[in-house]
Amino acid sequence: MPRDSPAPPTAGAARRILVAGTSGAGKTTLCGRVSAALGLPYTELDGLHHGPGWVPRPEFEDDVRAVAAQDAWVSEWQYAAVRPLLLARAELLVWLDLPVPVVLWQVARRTVRRSLRRTELWNGNVEPPLRTIFSDRDHILRWAWRTRHTLRGLDGRVACEAPHVRVVRLRSRREVERWVHGLRG
Template identity: 60%
Template sequence: MPLLQVSDELPQRPRRVIVAGTSGSGKTTLVGLIAAVLDLPRVELDSLYHGAGWTPRPEFTSDVERFAATPTWVCEWQYSVVRPLLARRADLVVWRDLPAPVVMRQMIRRTVVRRVRRQQLWAGNVEPPLRTLLTDEDHIIRWAWRTRADTGPRIRALLDERPDLPVVRLRSHRETRAWLAGPLLRAAERAAR
């Protein structure tokens, strides 16, 4: 199946959806919006992955295996250790493919707001001091910049493995709003009849 554009109808009402995109592209926000339209449970992978002190939780993979075995869910498509499992179970991929300047603006704003407010994230973690942007090569802003082009090749590889899997490519906030209120909502309404 070719990449679907914003106006293309979905072949069916999705039940297991993964949202792909680089860090800062708005995957988690879009997961919540899709879950609301389809009335599906949403799973935030970051909350399953991060333990105290930003350490990976040992139960992460088994937690993902457990929810992925259920009939309905929406989550982000991240973390290489679980990406193949999620891709096998998904019946729709939504690719959030925003321009790099938009993503970086969102990422920087989000990171600064979280740090200034000392917002508690997963397992009580908070963003590190902003100065670590200069010293930590894996600082989230540097990570987002370094990995910004990784999603496209992953999507193409996934389409080679699963040519039947619908992939919707959304390139802007406008396209995202149109898709949510258009094809996704119509798929949900068709199934409700």
């Protein structure tokens, strides 16, 4: 963002907020920061989706329906099956539209760190060994590369599908920081 450009729009009075972005863009981190700044409950969709052994939980869609029905929440906008449920109730969608090299660096750094530390993610799951990038078509690093452009035109799609939802598009880490700082002001 050029130095003289205006600050991105704020969250305003939104109480149901989605954060969109490709894998590794920082959705979970931003959700946590928005939740803390605004005092809204945060539900991480990956935690609802992944059961032990990375098997999708059968209750996932029902759990998301329950979250969406609440008066206030922050969550990621992911998983095609539940996006419409969340979008129908959302008031604000924050789109992390960061440059591809930034996102790929972030997802690579996060994946290596989690894999080496054997960090438990959801329901006992951990990142697979790094060598699986060569054998697993859906390894998170390959997935991030393959899906890096899937959100192109998101603001236009949301305007058509859910005109009641305001979209804040953040294109750099600097814009993200300015926007989060504005939540506290």
